[in-house]
Amino acid sequence: MTNDARETDFAILGGGISGLGAAFSAASSGSTSLLLEKEERVGGLWGSECRDGFIFDHGVHGLYPAGPEMEATVAEMKRIVGDIFVEADKNTEILFRGRLVRYPLQPAEFFTTYGIEGFLWALTLVMARLRVTLTGERWMRSFRDYAVGNFGPLLYRIYFEPYLKKVWGVDPVRLDLESVARRVRRIRIRTFLGQALRRSLGLRGRQTYDGLQPLRIVYPRLGAQRMVDAIRAAAEEKGARIMTGAEVTGLRTEGGRWAVTVSRGGESREFLARSVISTIPVPDLLGLLAPGPRDELAPTIGALRYRALRLLNVMIDCDRIFTAQWTYFQGDNFSFSRINEYRNLSPDFCPPGKTGLSVEFNCTAGDHLWSMPDDELFDLTARELEQPIGRRRDIGRVVRARHTGYFSARFAHAYPLMEVGTSFHLDRTRAFLARFPRLRSIGRQGQFRYVNGDECFHMAAAAVAALRNEMNR
Numbered sequence: 001m002t003n004d005a006r007e008t009d010f011a012i013l014g015g016g017i018s019g020l021g022a023a024f025s026a027a028s029s030g031s032t033s034l035l036l037e038k039e040e041r042v043g044g045l046w047g048s049e050c051r052d053g054f055i056f057d058h059g060v061h062g063l064y065p066a067g068p069e070m071e072a073t074v075a076e077m078k079r080i081v082g083d084i085f086v087e088a089d090k091n092t093e094i095l096f097r098g099r100l101v102r103y104p105l106q107p108a109e110f111f112t113t114y115g116i117e118g119f120l121w122a123l124t125l126v127m128a129r130l131r132v133t134l135t136g137e138r139w140m141r142s143f144r145d146y147a148v149g150n151f152g153p154l155l156y157r158i159y160f161e162p163y164l165k166k167v168w169g170v171d172p173v174r175l176d177l178e179s180v181a182r183r184v185r186r187i188r189i190r191t192f193l194g195q196a197l198r199r200s201l202g203l204r205g206r207q208t209y210d211g212l213q214p215l216r217i218v219y220p221r222l223g224a225q226r227m228v229d230a231i232r233a234a235a236e237e238k239g240a241r242i243m244t245g246a247e248v249t250g251l252r253t254e255g256g257r258w259a260v261t262v263s264r265g266g267e268s269r270e271f272l273a274r275s276v277i278s279t280i281p282v283p284d285l286l287g288l289l290a291p292g293p294r295d296e297l298a299p300t301i302g303a304l305r306y307r308a309l310r311l312l313n314v315m316i317d318c319d320r321i322f323t324a325q326w327t328y329f330q331g332d333n334f335s336f337s338r339i340n341e342y343r344n345l346s347p348d349f350c351p352p353g354k355t356g357l358s359v360e361f362n363c364t365a366g367d368h369l370w371s372m373p374d375d376e377l378f379d380l381t382a383r384e385l386e387q388p389i390g391r392r393r394d395i396g397r398v399v400r401a402r403h404t405g406y407f408s409a410r411f412a413h414a415y416p417l418m419e420v421g422t423s424f425h426l427d428r429t430r431a432f433l434a435r436f437p438r439l440r441s442i443g444r445q446g447q448f449r450y451v452n453g454d455e456c457f458h459m460a461a462a463a464v465a466a467l468r469n470e471m472n473r
């Protein structure tokens, strides 16, 4: 093993947006840093695959300027990476009970689209919200309780239960309340109804939030990878060292310093650092630390599981398939949960006159959807798209006949799976990690929390500031 005697202020493990944010903040505040990323490029979940003139992101990755805080974040990001963005109205549809409806459904549309049945859903939704307003939420234990409480038992049974089972792979009664509530926001009835009224009167103005979701999206015009590459360039310009193809394989304290073992190009090297910011999956971090948790935390390491994502990216010689940027497929008769059509965000994602579909399969690393060969996955997708989709009957046929190629991408750590009881293991993990001086585990993977990229970026800045204080003490 070779030893890099130069000591750095920060060793940063992982080069996703959290790690890059940490490198940028450290360099901006005059600290030295070394970022170690095991893949050959930076970005982690926040990235793109480019092929034959098409750009496919790792799922839609944008910024949502709903409210002053997020608007400030967008402005900050533009200062760092330049104005590489387009801004668009969010346009989301759901295939629900055979109909393709925009999301969220406006109050009047419950009735106009689904008749009496829709009216009943809307009524039970309002009654459920009234009950929660009067009695509070303390009775809620699981995501099932959350969805029943906020959307009513009818919508839970016909919409949320099957969809959540598909996305998370477990029964919603086993899903932790807090984490999943971050994904499906609490509906604010007053805002929702107010916005719907204004919209129907044509008074849209500068609405950015409709009581359920942000209405605008700010998107890297040439794909998410451009944004992370630009953060990398800005960090390097300020002096950060960034090493790709460098997998961290060990971590120990030695004489008040951290020694980080890295495998790169078949060689093992050791780097010294005064502090460590880890953004890699927290069970992996526990496995790397010496002295390690051994038997003490073995059940915890096993309990912190991630839901994986497989994307099938299909290039198609046709102008457009869907009108929405995201189309959700709720029922059991579709193996995928969502299809993204990036040209509906920015035409620069595809060559002129062509479009690309990115089909999202939620799965578990190693299961049948994860392992299925690409041609079988394509066949499955085309076959399932042959079913009626709203008024369309031809989507599967068009995809089969006009595609010019496809490939898939896999992400083993797409979603931290927060089950009821996981918070106990997270408390134990935090208590264990707190024993080590000048170590922070942050970001989506490091915190094991369902957080967005902007939150990761800010978390990284806060970790750098806190560790700088500790080092200066």
Ligand SMILES: Cc1cc2nc3c(=O)[nH]c(=O)nc-3n(C[C@H](O)[C@H](O)[C@H](O)COP(=O)(O)OP(=O)(O)OC[C@H]3O[C@@H](n4cnc5c(N)ncnc54)[C@H](O)[C@@H]3O)c2cc1C
Binding pocket: 013, 014, 015, 016, 017, 018, 019, 036, 037, 038, 039, 042, 043, 044, 045, 046, 058, 059, 060, 061, 062, 063, 246, 247, 248, 249, 279, 280, 281, 284, 309, 413, 414, 415, 442, 443, 444, 445, 446, 451, 452, 453, 454, 456
């Ligand atoms: C489908 C999907 C859509 C999303 N959409 C949005 C969105 O629209 N807007 C938004 O803000 N957020 C979105 N998110 C969330 C966003 O992707 C994450 O919050 C963010 O990218 C997480 O960044 P991170 O750096 O914490 O983790 P990661 O991106 O996972 O980075 C961790 C890095 O650590 C590296 N690593 C792991 N082990 C090692 C090791 N031993 N040595 C060295 N390196 C290692 C990995 O290769 C990886 O690069 C979405 C997420 C998904 C899955």
